[in-house]
Amino acid sequence: MGRAPCCEKKGLRRGAWSPEEDQRLVAYVRQNGHPNWRALPRQAGLLRCGKSCRLRWINYLHPDIKRGNFTADEEALVVRLHRELGNRWSAIAAQLPGRTDNEIKNVWHTHIKKRLGGDDGGGTGGRQEKKARKSRTRTAGATKRPAADVDSSERQPASPGQSSSVSSGVTFSAAAVSSSPDNAAATSRQEEQLQVGGAGKAEMEMEMEMESFSSAEFPAIDDSFWSSADVTDLGLCAMDGDELGIAGPPSSSTRDQDMEFWLKMLLEAGDMRDLSVL
DNA sequence: AACCTGTGCAACCGCTCACTC
């Protein structure tokens, strides 16, 4: 019963929105609201799919949207809500005024999940692998947007207040943090890496060793840890070791020292479990 | 300087739900 496509794609623009389009959309919605997204683009004089307009409005143009990096509190809330609600981003977004489901989803996949120690089993788990593949093919001269696409000069600059690399703080070694559910995934990641590169094999082996150590010897760090003694409250995202009063990973450290540092951090963090914040 | 790789985010895709007729 093939559903009709949400819009006739022929002749419609795709890709990044130009300032003029934004302006039109905002002006139209301000004046008329959005009783019917499907009809809106035509009425507003936009060569866009209604769905696309809706998305643009909700995720970017809506006056209540809060731009910029997530605060520690917001991240903590996302972590907690995700634990309660799963990947129901819209439900999570409802608890974070000014944040959209899309934004939260992005933040989750790019920042938080990584910090929590990798794949949560859902969604974009294969991202790294795909990216790697893509990079390989891209250099061989592949992916470009369709011709209908906007040219790059029209591309939106990063939104106001948004630095393009917003990486917040410390990057955990996946091995050191890997909390129990993820061992399989982590292992496969490592296997993958082992296949890819000959260099650094010793490091890999060490990581794998560390990982088996962490899963065997560590008390399992369950999700409640991350939500109770929140990551941010441990200062793991925004502070370095000095600020914590803990000797940070020596700047010219060897990898072993790094490992030791993070192990120590995690062990100490484990003692902070009942520092319940939320 | 040139190239390669990883990251972050905006946008798209496809599915499901809710509603109407």
Next chain:
DNA sequence: TGAGTGAGCGGTTGCACAGGT
């Protein structure tokens, strides 16, 4: 009651850019 339609949601992709080699 079932088909058609619009809206919403979650997953995925494409691209720019930063950092590394």
